[in-house]
Amino acid sequence: MLNFRQDVQSGFPFLEKSVNEHAVLVIAYLVMSVFAALIPGATMIASFIASVLLLILFCHVIRTVWQEIGEQKTDLSFRKQGTPLLSLVFLQVLYGIPTFLINFIRELLSEYMWGMAIFIILLPPVLWWMAKSSLAIVLVVIEEIGAIAALIRSHKLMDKPFWDCVKYLALVNLLVSVPALIIMFGLEACMNFMYTRAFSWPIMLGAKAIISLLKAVFWFISQMLLMNCLVRLYEDIRDNKQTKQEAQTASNTTLPQPDQITAHEIDVAENTTQSEQQ
Numbered sequence: 001m002l003n004f005r006q007d008v009q010s011g012f013p014f015l016e017k018s019v020n021e022h023a024v025l026v027i028a029y030l031v032m033s034v035f036a037a038l039i040p041g042a043t044m045i046a047s048f049i050a051s052v053l054l055l056i057l058f059c060h061v062i063r064t065v066w067q068e069i070g071e072q073k074t075d076l077s078f079r080k081q082g083t084p085l086l087s088l089v090f091l092q093v094l095y096g097i098p099t100f101l102i103n104f105i106r107e108l109l110s111e112y113m114w115g116m117a118i119f120i121i122l123l124p125p126v127l128w129w130m131a132k133s134s135l136a137i138v139l140v141v142i143e144e145i146g147a148i149a150a151l152i153r154s155h156k157l158m159d160k161p162f163w164d165c166v167k168y169l170a171l172v173n174l175l176v177s178v179p180a181l182i183i184m185f186g187l188e189a190c191m192n193f194m195y196t197r198a199f200s201w202p203i204m205l206g207a208k209a210i211i212s213l214l215k216a217v218f219w220f221i222s223q224m225l226l227m228n229c230l231v232r233l234y235e236d237i238r239d240n241k242q243t244k245q246e247a248q249t250a251s252n253t254t255l256p257q258p259d260q261i262t263a264h265e266i267d268v269a270e271n272t273t274q275s276e277q278q
Contacts, residue, residue: 002236004171011228018061029053033216055088062141065231087140091147098126138234172229180222187211
């Protein structure tokens with residue numbers, strides 16, 4: 001049974017374990033995040049490297065959580081043991097296309113009165129896509145399938161319990177992502193406030209580096225906790241589907257078929273008739 005509070009709390013030991021076991025990757029991610037903010041010419045490259053490092057860390061924490069809560073229930077094992085990096089990167093591209101398009105349309109039509117109306121109309125389908133595709137990253141890592149296959153399977157898994165999954169994900173993001181975003185926006189506001197004051201450039205550079213580092217830390221924590229909750233959501237959906245299949249199979253095997261009942265009754269009737277005639 002899913003409990004978003006307990007699931008979020010259970011993610012902190014896995015977060016600590018990932019940081020301890022992959023400290024080099026965590027430090028490299030933080031460094032690249034700071035470089036992306038400090039060096040304008042290298043923003044795109046540094047951001048891409050930081051995103052790739054974060055995907056590698058996602059892969060490790062997903063496998064760690066699954067081995068802890070799900071490996072004993074299944075014969076599924078990680079055959080490749082490596083990080084499916086290309087599939088994860090391609091998945092992020094596919095996952096982010098709707099968001100990119102809606103932001104592009106909003107910027108393109110921002111000068112028109114009806115631009116905001118189009119943005120509002122397109123927002124629900126984008127949110128639906130994000131919710132239905134949320135398990136894809138877990139499927140790429142655990143089931144070792146490609147990005148497109150993971151998106152298709154994610155949509156199928158979240159088909160019938162869709163609104164329960166949406167409720168769970170909304171509560172998790174409200175507890176994890178929203179506070180991190182508020183803190184990040186607050187740090188950005190502090191940086192903008194400092195721009196209005198006559199501070200020397202070493203102070204401004206140091207402040208920007210510290211704020212960028214703090215933003216990267218809070219985003220890292222929130223996303224790692226979210227990965228833990230996604231694995232638990234996947235396990236819950238998987239177990240529920242297996243339970244329903246087992247119950248359906250059991251009912252089909254225990255209940256006699258109508259044809260079998262009719263044949264049995266005919267045999268009994270014939271034996272009774274023969275005994276009476278004798």
